Amino acid sequence: MSAASPAIEPQMTTGAIVAKTPRPFVLARRTIITPILLSLLMIAIALLTMMTGSRPFNQVIIDVFLRVILVVGLYVFIGNSGVLSFGHIGFTCLGAYVAAWLTINPIMKKMAFSGLPGWLIKAQMPYWEAAIIAAIFAGLAALIFGRILMRLSGIAASIATFAMLAMINTIYSNWETVTGGTSSVVGIPIIRSIWPYLIAAILSIFIAWAHAISRSGLALRAARDEPTAAAASGIDIPRERLVAFVISGAIMGLGGALMAHSIGVVTPDTFYLGLTFITIAMLVVGGMGSLSGGVIGVVFLSALIQTLRWLEAGVSIGDVAFAIPKGLQEIALGIIMIIILALRPAGVFGNREISLTRNRGD
């Protein structure tokens, strides 16, 4: 059961629904502290970066914000529906290529993507417009795929989403005239300021929160915990899953577009198994059923990765300089992940959310 559930208990337990109609927005008011706290965490990280003012660190923090967007996108579907999806990075790939199609200089575009229709070659727009269109495009793709896939559940759904990812990857790796094949697409304008990424991260946190407390989100979580009872109460599970799938697909698309702008280069293989597993791992380590878990999982694992990288590069304490051998970074990361999961199988946060008042987890 999630933290949001106490608020809806009056509706479910009493027979006289009319007599006990809750005040409007009572659930929103009770839970809004969670996205606010998470946003404050994001802003604090951003301010910290501003104060250090170092260039490489800037890039590291941009990566953190990007992963927050992606993991929040994953949470909207995986966390609320309980269905593990390996396919969401496919939507990130779609988003990134939309950003490439819309923002690269038309002259370069004509050479790189000869197969694009003329109006798309001529188009060149600011990055934020392109990012919004990328999100819509990814959402539409999620709608189409979701119509087919959401009938499945459990491990069959996970494999089907993986098959979807592999299909997207194969098509984008081989459709040379439209996507440039496996070679990297260059010339995407690079955005170095951290603020757009911060805003997008906060935006996606609030979208995820709004979805989770919406009628559809609550119905989906009920279906996750008690599928039979939920279906018997008239919840159309495939439909609620589809809603979550489309919203999460759009967030992943947004993340993909911004990711393209953060590095300036896209290849289909950037958006394949490696990214899929690291984002899912962040969500699971943080706590699959919790928005706070996802966000803090990202911050925690990113910090860990960064620390290990520094150790690998070598640190000097006093006169003694020491460095851990190359490759040990990934090994240590894997071992730490295993230890966390062994100690807390439901992730660090489980199903709880952070808030100022103590809330009941399960």
Added chain:
Amino acid sequence: MLQILFDALSLGSLYALGALGIALIFGVMRLVNFAHGDVIAFCVFALLWPSTDAMAIVFAGQLPWYLLVPFVLLCGAGLSVLCEIVVFRRFRNANPATMMIASFALGFVIRYFLLMLFSSRPKSINLLPELSQPIEIFGARLPLLQLITIIATMLILIGLTLFLRRTRFGLEMRAAAENFSMARMLGVRANRVIMGAFALSGALAGAIALIFGVQTGTADIQMGAAIMLMAFIATVIGGLGSLAGAVLAGFLLGAASVIMQVMLPIDARPFRDAFVYGAVILVLLFRPQGLISARGTKERV
């Protein structure tokens, strides 16, 4: 025509062996083992002496074949059992997603351990070169290896069936796959059965490593991953937990890949994998429980 048949069978054999390794473990502990691919890679590298040069220093690979084969199989089984004891034992009661991520993290550790010792460059290895000679059967020229792959797979499958059907240990394992807690109550020792499953699965990984290593002549850290993904898909289409289903689906996937490679128009050929995965989605839509659904996996309400 015969050539296509043999191609399909030998590719299918690899997938079937991989799927079997994953299905065995899933059957007894509901774990989708993502580390399986890395166990395969480990088995190949176990033949080499640690070095970062491009030319591999073949160490154990120079053993005569009657020692080489058991050595690789033991390597796989040993590593797999070690994984069970060190890691998976702590996740017996965790939910499937947690176990899946733990197995992925473990695979990560194995992969980067290999990377540290051997660097990421693919190495050429010369393993049992006499197997690459072509032979002629019914007018088709086939590499001897392909024939051996198919025959070896058949032997392994028959042996495994006999083991599972005729021995007490096999009976216990099948009972555990059907209903784990019931089997425990009736006196099946959980640890022994699970370790047995891991050992078998590891040995299967070793077999794949041998076949694949001889076939491609290279040792690559990534090589396990591709097979593992296909095997994983085969396990699910076959019906998770059903061993016969896993084998059947493995062969079907192999056949589908080879047939599409031949039948598709030239323009569409680079997209072959997309068609294969599309077919996977179609199969899942019509039979979400898999081709042969295992008893006991369906949750009762």
